[in-house]
Amino acid sequence: MTCQQNLFPTKWSMAIFIAMVILAGGVLAVGQTERVVYRFHGGNDGQGPLGGLISDNAGNLYGTTSESDASSGTVFQLSPSVGQGGHWTKTILYTFTGGNDGGDPYGELVFDQAGNLYGTTLFGGTADKGTIFQLKPLGSTWTETVIYSFNDQPPQYGGLVFDKAGNLYGATCADAENRAGTVFQLTLSQGGWTTKVIHAFGGRQGGCPSSGPIIGRAGNLYGLIAYTGKGSYGGAYELRAPATKGGNWTYRLLHIFQGSGDGAYPAGRLMLDRNGNLNGVTQLGGSSNMGTVFQLTRQGTSWAEAVLYSFCAQSSCFDGAQPQAGLISDGKGNLYGTTPEDGSGGGGTVFQLTPPAVQGDPWTETVLHHFTGQGGDGAFPVAPLLREKFGTLWSTTSAGGGAADGGTVFKILP
Secondary structure (H helix, E strand, O other), X not given: OOOOOOOOOOHHHHHHHHHHHHHOOOOOOOOOEEEEEEEOOOHHHOEOOOOOOEEOOOOOEEEEEEOOOOOOOEEEEEEOOOOOOOOOEEEEEEEOOOOOOOEEEOOOOEEOOOOOEEEEEEEOOOOOOOEEEEEEEEOOEEEEEEEEEOOOOOEOOOOOEEOOOOOEEEEEOOOOOOOOOEEEEEEEEOOEEEEEEEEEOOHHHOEEEOOOOEEXXXXXXXXXXXXXXXXXXXXXXXXXXXXXXXXXXEEEEEEEOOOOOOOEEEEEEEEEOOOOOEEXXXXXXXXXXXXXXXXXXXXXXXXXXXXXXEOOOOOOOOOOEOOOOOOEEOOOOOEEEEEOEOOOOOOOEEEEEEOOOOOOOOOEEXXXXXXXXXXXXXXXXXXXXXXXXXXXXXXXXXXXXXXOOOOEEEEEEO
């Protein structure tokens, strides 16, 4: 699979193209500019952000950092300065202790309609199996409340999602050996949250969700699992919402990955596009066993899988490898994502996939940024992107950014 190709009508534009290729280490540069808006310093400041970012109506960004020597992780806010070109101001909204309040937050945060933040931790809580927490703004401070402590299976990395009725959904995976796990629902009633397992994995139906679920247009849930039986390489599932309140959810497998050309070990959240297709990534498989971008299309009562792109991760390509985070899209149908490996700098990539003009032709992959793996621009992004309405892309790197190697918050300007 080749990378993007362009035609240049004049010798001057060809000369510019050659210079761009040399500067980019042999990979097509496309004019996007990466800028680091914050570098984590470790200690009380936090380090190693592993989740993506969300934003509010004022343009503030919110995210988490993982466990450090000085804390068990943080929730932070980045606020833009007045005027263009100014510095962003970072505020720590909460620092986890690793006790009953939770520890090591992972996954994207989510807002409710009242402006409260919700997220998950991998550890801590009453049984040290992780928590679901709420952060409520009270003036200039935020108050943390644990609304659920997991007893046996920690929450999965994909985070939480709200439905239109205000219910929260997420997934758990016990471990890789028993290959079980659950999808759960939290319902707010009379000031408290009630937790219900709406599906327990196991047996032939597969298990161990590799991400949190997403909600489809009819209220159905869609997600990914790491196992679907002996010799399998993961799958995609649907949980159909009950016809009546309080009824049972109906589970079915939509696709089983074969570990070769169609991909292996799906990761990150699925993304529902404007045409009703489910899009996602696998960490391995594909033509070079470096991962894929895939699409599931509804065909009657079944779903058909197509590989939109296979990463090659070779010196002739430097297109990235082993994506772990879900995708986002724009109004034109382009897909955007990150890879933590490969790229001309060795520290991962941010990429764009452009749909073909003629249906059935190959999609075009363009690397928007190559992380160096050293220096100030960050390295090893494992989180999904956030796209502003004007096209700016935001996310985090889990490492790099300077001497502290604590990771970054970055943006890519269109």
